[in-house]
Amino acid sequence: MDETDDLFPPIDPPSPAEREPLPLSALAQYTYCPRRAALILLEGEWEDNEYTLRGTRAHENVDIPEGLLREGVWVERALPIWSERLGLSGRADVVEFVNGVPYPVEYKVGQRWPRELARKAAEVQLCAQALCLEEMFGQSVPAGALFSKASQRRREVLFTPELRAATLATLSALRKLLRQERLPPPAADERCRHCSLHAVCMPEVPQALVHFLSHNQP
């Protein structure tokens, strides 16, 4: 861990008021759309929080499909993971231990999100899991994988210095957003089409309101 530490920008430790760790899943939400993360964290629009979601998955004893398991690998499911340093807490779907080295495997989030963005969000979240695992097990975690339910395939993700930096930047941005207590403006683009919070977010309304007011002058 020591040699990788130099690659990280120094992070502000969470202030006492921010002692409550953030749910890991918020990083993927924020990467996808900051307003979506804000609706979930600030407006309490929980659909399924980290714990209930992972909890049900764990309790249902999900049969992890072929392709998620490899020969001779110790597997932990719904593993509680956290980082004191970053103020993160959550659960990992699957952590494999290959010769004792943790290897996180995450279901693809946002099945129907635009592909490129979904990939980026999932990578950031997976990387955040790796940072937690590094702190917990005191060893470096060089790689993990994303598992796509649709294609039943896994794709390896390397935790490069760039991805780590992007993940930490996302975390700082998320904390900043929460301090402001204001909702960022809506995306009003293709991201909204399959967003489950569309009805709450009302992304078209600001534009429509401007139009409405300009045509209805007293």
Next chain:
Amino acid sequence: MTTELLNTLYIQTQGVYLRLESDTLRIQHEDVTLRHVPLHHLGGLALFGNVLVSPFLLHRCAEEGLEVAWFSESGRFQGRLAGPVSGNVLLRRAQYRALDNPSTCLYLAARFVEGKLKNARLVLQRAVRERGETEALNQALFEHEAALRQLPQARTVDEVRGLEGQAASAYFAAFGDLLLSGEFRFEGRNKRPPRDPVNALLGFVYALLTTQCTAALEGVGLDPQVGFLHALRPGRNALALDLIEEFRAWWADRLVLSMINRKQLSPEHFEERPGGAVLLSEEGRKAVIVAFQGRRQETLQHPLFKEPVPIGLLPHIQARLLARYLRGDLPEYPPFVGR
């Protein structure tokens, strides 16, 4: 068990039937009448678990603005009766106004912390009596005395939080000295996730108690998210966290200590996950809930009431007193202090 408190009737006996008989409420159990209560004595009903209420009694409560709240048998708030005019809008307005009034915030924050400190002191004092002094226990007692002395001079809610924090860290530094069983150790408080059995237990019992406090606040019509000591955060029941402070040491910590010290729990009741998270097993959770419910049924002499009250109703009593204070009906809010 039925108790009449602050004009609210708490019904916890399973399978009873409440009906209206002219201007009287009649409590029946299998065709036997247990009690009659004149309606004009009542301000509300709190119904726990399987308690039936006749429609006519409900109509009458709605009409007269009597508060009726349903809870699960274990005390989780389920819902309340809304009559034609909701009687607690004034209470909610008073609660929001109090939040905008720094001196009221300071007053209430200090009361909650006073309750916490006094009850924690009781737990520490009892430990000293039962097993003698230790350096950490003495230090914790000293910190609690100091915090209680300085509390009246606190100028801001942040100062109150600071005093509470200092006492709490000394308390948890001594907490390991309260464990008599060699099977469990305590090296400090941690959570989300807990990393040892004692922290897993504390977290679980605090969660049970928070549920009780949330339910009690909901039951009297207060907004459980609007707290005075705890900062407001979306989805966080800040007022329930304020209220639980009075009960943490006296109720939750004591329950945890007695379960461990009486060997009602063993390391088999816990599950350690790779990386260090520790969770209560299903069996462990059951054992804790049984003990917690047993404790709720025990009675004690509340300093403000003649009749002994079940411990399970303490959060309801405190919620009611808080509502009375916020409405200007009581000049002070008295935090609960045990013995």
